[in-house]
Amino acid sequence: MAFSVSIPTASFNCFSSSNLSSSPSSPFRPFKIPPFWPWEKVKMGPLTVSPMGFGTWAWGNQLLWGYQESMDTELQQTFNLAAENGINLFDTADSYGTGRLNGQSEKLLGKFVREFPRKQTRDDIVIATKFAAYPWRLTPGQFVKACRGSLERLQLEQLGIGQLHWSTANYAPPQELALWDGLVAMYDKGLVRAVGVSNYGPKQLVKIHNYLKARGVPLCSAQVQFSLLSMGKDQMEIKDICDSLGIRLIAYGPLGLGMLTGKYTSSNLPLGPRALLFRQILPGLEPLLISLREIAQRRRKTLPQVAINWCICNGAIPIPGVKTIKQVEENLGALGFRLSSDELLQLEYAARESPQKMIQNVFQTR
DSSP states (O other): OOOOEEOOGGGGGGGSGGGTSOOTTOSSOOOOOOTTOOOOEEEETTEEEOSSOEEOTTTTOHHHHOOOGGGHHHHHHHHHHHHHTTOOEEEEETTOSOGGGTTHHHHHHHHHHHHOSOHHHHHHOEEEEEEOOOTTOOSHHHHHHHHHHHHHHHTOSSEEEEEEOOOOTTTOHHHHHHHHHHHHHHHHTTSEEEEEEESOOHHHHHHHHHHHHHTTOOEEEEEEEOBTTBOSHHHHHHHHHHHHHTOEEEEEOTTGGGGGGSOOBTTBOOSSTHHHHHHHHGGGOHHHHHHHHHHHHHHTOOHHHHHHHHHHHTTOEEOOBOOSHHHHHHHHTTSSOOOOHHHHHHHHHHHHHSSOOOOOOTTOOO
16 A cells, blocks of 8 residues: 655745745744655545654653753754654654653653644644553553643643554563553543554554454554664564554654664764664664765765664664754754665665664564
8 A cells, every 4th residue: 555645835935045044033943954854744544744743751750861940942943843844743752751750751741842832833742652562551541631731731622643652562461451451441532632552563454453443543654673783584574564553553662762863873872772782783884984974074964864764764764763953953853855766776785784783672573
């Protein structure tokens, strides 16, 4: 099943420089759109979204991303800049945050949407949140309650996409059916416009698609770790299944937690738990990083922009995480061009030549 792409004719007015500059009183920082910024939108079930979204895992996560509440002002600026420049898909989860900050990502995202000054932009924003398959969520009603909790934190009446954060098939199969029925219930009650899943492997993805279809609920999206570091057999099989069933693949971790940015080396590791993983994988990434640099220099792009564009060229909607204005500006540069077939092959060959790969999410099923 092919996905349609719409390019609103009215949006071509955005190519003029007069429409891109901010007035002195504007709350937005000026950003120079690439000259052929597509402003294209892609279909995802009943929704129309930007070809790239942004993830908000870091918003509230102190352990892995060093979040502090003093960052909230810049986080709001990053949201504003993204929304002002056409990004309308934002991914979050009810478990994003650590300790007392669980749910902080949803609270911040809801606040930023409400305070965005342009109503038309606010109305176009699609929030996709994920509901954790906690052991105490054993009935469809408890899953619906989780959805209502997210709506309360976001202060919304309806979500864009309600997603099951992971499958319990690997460790608690009886719980799985209750969670699926919970997705059906929240859809039937109108709490979500669409439903999706996350961390589902190929077999479970087909099963839930067929189950939901029989209940009259279309499966809109499947979110998995997908990047040049995560293009193994299972991930490519998931992509093929999504393409054949009309499910949109959402790619989280398109930059491999930062390993594909070119910023880090074995002697320059990030702080925190990521350093352990980077120390294992980075030494074997040289073939891939060399190819990324070659293409980036030829294209006058950066390594992250090329890596994200690879995901887009493979039909996925990447959702790189952002927490600074600089990251938004960088990631926006991944739009407005497409890698050639030769460049895609070069990157994929280099990825296979690199001996180390990103470890897969422990919750991903077969």
